[in-house]
Amino acid sequence: MLRVAVLGAGRIGKIHAANVAANPNAKLIAVADPFGNAAASLADQLSCESSLEPTSLIERDDVDAVVIGTPTDTHVSLMLHAVASGKAVLCEKPIDLDITKADAALHEIERLNGRVMLAFNRRFDPSAQQLRRSIDAGSIGDVRQVIITSRDPGLPSREYLKHSGGIFRDMVIHDFDMARWLLGEDPVELMATASRLVDPTLTDFDDFDTVMVQMRTATGRQCHINCCREAVYGYDQRFEILGSAGMLQNENLRQTTVRRWTRDETEAGDPLLNFFLERYADAYRNELNAFIAAVESGSPMPVTPFDGRQALRLADCALESALTGRAVTV
Numbered sequence: 001m002l003r004v005a006v007l008g009a010g011r012i013g014k015i016h017a018a019n020v021a022a023n024p025n026a027k028l029i030a031v032a033d034p035f036g037n038a039a040a041s042l043a044d045q046l047s048c049e050s051s052l053e054p055t056s057l058i059e060r061d062d063v064d065a066v067v068i069g070t071p072t073d074t075h076v077s078l079m080l081h082a083v084a085s086g087k088a089v090l091c092e093k094p095i096d097l098d099i100t101k102a103d104a105a106l107h108e109i110e111r112l113n114g115r116v117m118l119a120f121n122r123r124f125d126p127s128a129q130q131l132r133r134s135i136d137a138g139s140i141g142d143v144r145q146v147i148i149t150s151r152d153p154g155l156p157s158r159e160y161l162k163h164s165g166g167i168f169r170d171m172v173i174h175d176f177d178m179a180r181w182l183l184g185e186d187p188v189e190l191m192a193t194a195s196r197l198v199d200p201t202l203t204d205f206d207d208f209d210t211v212m213v214q215m216r217t218a219t220g221r222q223c224h225i226n227c228c229r230e231a232v233y234g235y236d237q238r239f240e241i242l243g244s245a246g247m248l249q250n251e252n253l254r255q256t257t258v259r260r261w262t263r264d265e266t267e268a269g270d271p272l273l274n275f276f277l278e279r280y281a282d283a284y285r286n287e288l289n290a291f292i293a294a295v296e297s298g299s300p301m302p303v304t305p306f307d308g309r310q311a312l313r314l315a316d317c318a319l320e321s322a323l324t325g326r327a328v329t330v
Contacts, residue, residue, distance in 0.1 A: 008069035009033035021046040083114030097165040117301040118308035124286035140243030146223040147240040151231035168315040176314040187215035194322035234272030
């Protein structure tokens, strides 16, 4: 049984801690958060220990692995401390907002033979995994185009946006990772546009709320990503993959598949699932299962720090393209 400590007792930390506590192949030893009573409150709910000191928790002999769900600017230091302490790591994206620091972290992880998995949870969504299995099975032939729609139900708080690193590094980074995964190749050229159509005051943070990205791989495969911070109808997450022998689609999820036809509406259905906590609940559980399985078997991590680095590079290129109005070589 893998003995796990969860670092961070915020929104993401709560998800990971609850999943560890419920997993039959893991034991939640403790949660840590340096602010207020967040860790103590979460620990009471999950019947584990709490700590205000993430670094001391990493060093404990009864901890085999750590899950990092802390603010982004702490990821590298906590990750490298855990690796140096011989602990396996599941770290939330991104590695860092600065690709130079991310590259240095990758070098150190490799030097120490660290066991680190990046938490790109959408790869573990059951529908997304079926898309990948279908592509691998050749059911649509050679992939030609990937189209990704990713829209949030509303803007996060201004305090969150201030420290998020911007829409490309915070939100679209998930879609960059999914694009690489579904294309099966790294993009070599990128063109992006960005606007402030939801909140013009995002100029305060040099940020945007509505973006489109087009990418091309070395063999000519194409990807289009469209993202917006606000979709009034709910959390919109869809994929379409066109191949030489057919097409795959992944539609939104709802509570039920029931549709209504009345005098006032046609083909009306349940609302879309509220946000990522509900939409990707299975994905977070599957992600943890994959991490535990890799640690216990010694097999390669299914999502590597290099994957995180590549998604961050695409985010940086997208921002450069949006600001300059030119295509960028990745």
